[in-house]
Amino acid sequence: MGAIIDKEIETGKANLEVFSSTLQELAATDRDIVAVTSDSRGSGKLVPFGQKFPKQIVEIGIAEQNLVGVAAGLASVGKKVFAVSPACFLTARALEQIKNDVAYSDNPVKLIGISAGVSYGALGTTHHSLHDFAVLRAINNIIIVAPADNFETEQAIAQAAASEQPFYIRFGKKPMPLLQPRSESSFEFGKGRVIKEGDDITFIATGETVYPALQAAAKLEKEQGISATVISMHTIKPLDHDLLTKVAATGKPILTVEEHMVYGGLGEACASYLIQNGHHNRFKIMGIPDEYTVTGSQNDIFNHYGLTESGIAAEAAKLLEK
Amino acid sequence: MKQMTEQELQQKSVQYRKNIIKYIYGAKAGHTGGSLSCVDILNVLYNYVLNVGPENFDSPDRDRYIQSKGHTVEALFVVLADKGFFPESDLETMSQYKSHYIGHPTRKVNGVEQNTGALGHGLSLSVGTALAAKMDARDYRVFTLLGDGELPEGSNWEAALTASHYKLDNLCAIIDHNKLQITASTKEVCDTNPIDDKFESFGWAVRHVDGHDIGQLKEAFDAMPFEAGKPSLIIAHTVKGKGISYMENVLKWHHGVPSEEQYAAAMEELDQVMATL
Numbered sequence: 001m002g003a004i005i006d007k008e009i010e011t012g013k014a015n016l017e018v019f020s021s022t023l024q025e026l027a028a029t030d031r032d033i034v035a036v037t038s039d040s041r042g043s044g045k046l047v048p049f050g051q052k053f054p055k056q057i058v059e060i061g062i063a064e065q066n067l068v069g070v071a072a073g074l075a076s077v078g079k080k081v082f083a084v085s086p087a088c089f090l091t092a093r094a095l096e097q098i099k100n101d102v103a104y105s106d107n108p109v110k111l112i113g114i115s116a117g118v119s120y121g122a123l124g125t126t127h128h129s130l131h132d133f134a135v136l137r138a139i140n141n142i143i144i145v146a147p148a149d150n151f152e153t154e155q156a157i158a159q160a161a162a163s164e165q166p167f168y169i170r171f172g173k174k175p176m177p178l179l180q181p182r183s184e185s186s187f188e189f190g191k192g193r194v195i196k197e198g199d200d201i202t203f204i205a206t207g208e209t210v211y212p213a214l215q216a217a218a219k220l221e222k223e224q225g226i227s228a229t230v231i232s233m234h235t236i237k238p239l240d241h242d243l244l245t246k247v248a249a250t251g252k253p254i255l256t257v258e259e260h261m262v263y264g265g266l267g268e269a270c271a272s273y274l275i276q277n278g279h280h281n282r283f284k285i286m287g288i289p290d291e292y293t294v295t296g297s298q299n300d301i302f303n304h305y306g307l308t309e310s311g312i313a314a315e316a317a318k319l320l321e322k
Numbered sequence: 323m324k325q326m327t328e329q330e331l332q333q334k335s336v337q338y339r340k341n342i343i344k345y346i347y348g349a350k351a352g353h354t355g356g357s358l359s360c361v362d363i364l365n366v367l368y369n370y371v372l373n374v375g376p377e378n379f380d381s382p383d384r385d386r387y388i389q390s391k392g393h394t395v396e397a398l399f400v401v402l403a404d405k406g407f408f409p410e411s412d413l414e415t416m417s418q419y420k421s422h423y424i425g426h427p428t429r430k431v432n433g434v435e436q437n438t439g440a441l442g443h444g445l446s447l448s449v450g451t452a453l454a455a456k457m458d459a460r461d462y463r464v465f466t467l468l469g470d471g472e473l474p475e476g477s478n479w480e481a482a483l484t485a486s487h488y489k490l491d492n493l494c495a496i497i498d499h500n501k502l503q504i505t506a507s508t509k510e511v512c513d514t515n516p517i518d519d520k521f522e523s524f525g526w527a528v529r530h531v532d533g534h535d536i537g538q539l540k541e542a543f544d545a546m547p548f549e550a551g552k553p554s555l556i557i558a559h560t561v562k563g564k565g566i567s568y569m570e571n572v573l574k575w576h577h578g579v580p581s582e583e584q585y586a587a588a589m590e591e592l593d594q595v596m597a598t599l
Contacts, residue, residue, distance in 0.1 A: 073452075
């Protein structure tokens with residue numbers, strides 16, 4: 001994948017692939033692991049899972065409300081359920097089932113939102129999930145996670161499987177480079193991962209926008225001598241307030257980046273915490289604006305809205321100039 | 323569990339009706355008509371069918387009852403209290419600040435399997451629960467009570483498909499077919515008839531019963547599964563407000579609360595019935 005800052009970054013797979021292989025590893029030793037799909041085993045890369053563990057996959061057909069309800073029923077009697085469906089349908093069509101049957105009822109389903117954000121690109125707004133953080137943040141008792149790289153994905157899946165709590169974990173289908181060598185990495189829900197330390201500005205990103213944020217940090221350092229801290233805030237809720245307090249205490253600007261509508265997501269979650277706790281750092285939220293989303297591939301859409309190396313670097317420079 | 327005689331079950335039904343009225347009157351809130359229409363079904367389930375009580379509520383092999391029509395929670399609370407899941411006096415707190423005894427079932431109340439209240443959820447939850455039994459070769463059964471007014475919820479039909487697809491003959495849905503909902507008759511609001519043909523075409527085995535006839539209810543539950551490899555549906559024909567003559571089939575008693583005079587009249591009527599049993 002090339003050099004970021006001063007070290008080689010390992011090329012990775014799509015987080016979706018890693019989800020599938022991790023789930024297979026878990027299912028091999030735990031027969032209570034069950035994947036529930038809505039005609040989504042192909043798009044969820046679960047065909048091999050279904051072949052290896054035919055008794056541990058439940059096909060519902062295209063009926064997301066029922067997918068989540070059945071998943072909750074299965075989880076209520078001890079199954080470790082991964083309900084897998086495109087993030088757009090899972091978190092909109094089945095929102096009431098998520099709210100009532102999973103979160104309120106404390107049925108510990110792991111909701112897996114595949115091809116999240118604008119991963120489906122030119123399939124258009126019907127297939128985009130730019131609302132999922134916002135709607136789920138407003139629901140009590142669900143952990144919301146957007147892993148950035150393969151390491152975070154495998155950890156999130158394995159740790160969620162062992163947890164008694166409801167989860168929503170979303171990712172895309174683009175190959176994602178490893179952000180740090182595994183030997184230097186650790187993962188804990190609710191604890192942001194500091195990928196790179198810097199002195200002038202902090203980037204707080206999540207999911208597939210962490211990598212362009214890291215690229216932007218390298219570009220700023222190389223071209224302008226600006227040094228950025230880069231955080232992968234993989235857990236949107238509960239948010240890592242300690243880490244936010246720490247970066248805010250530097251007094252330096254904070255730039256958040258997410259593949260989500262600018263309303264209700266990571267950025268507003270950070271802003272809300274910071275303002276209510278007396279921090280007044282210069283602050284900017286980057287994401288998808290409140291408009292009819294431009295059409296095109298995921299890359300086109302990222303380029304259009306500046307969720308790129310150069311776009312993030314430019315916003316950072318502007319924020320520093322203020 | 324010691325088998326109750328039919329007379330004892332009939333006495334239970336009257337006592338449950340008295341308690342439903344008593345606690346709704348006390349709370350000044352509740353879904354009166356529907357609680358009265360479904361309570362004979364709950365009576366037979368908890369006192370004849372389900373292998374469930376406070377002593378085994380943590381057993382993975384217990385039968386499950388999930389109330390999809392969560393709003394008639396008063397009937398469920400009264401039956402659960404009678405089964406000893408909690409002291410009946412707890413129901414004096416119904417709908418009060420910080421009480422767990424709210425207007426819909428929650429697991430904060432001992433004996434409640436699932437939090438319900440939004441309509442069209444119970445069947446999917448029940449399908450998942452019944453499917454897990456099949457996967458693990460456990461022989462518990464799953465029962466869910468639906469209101470006829472909630473049948474237009476599309477999720478019911480999604481779940482009905484899954485239930486027959488997976489041949490869940492350990493699942494029984496009961497429709498409390500009292501033929502009224504908050505606005506008008508179910509026929510006027512959204513006619514779902516013929517319910518039996520619809521479910522049969524979805525792969526279910528269907529029976530009709532008089533939902534207030536203890537004998538017919540027992541016989542239907544005894545016959546489950548009605549067909550091997552198929553989920554069972556009992557369409558229980560009921561009367562909304564059953565047992566209180568001025569409430570029967572009267573729309574306003576969907577969630578009407580009796581006045582002092584009406585309360586006294588209801589209790590007197592039920593006492594008279596009890597005296598004949």
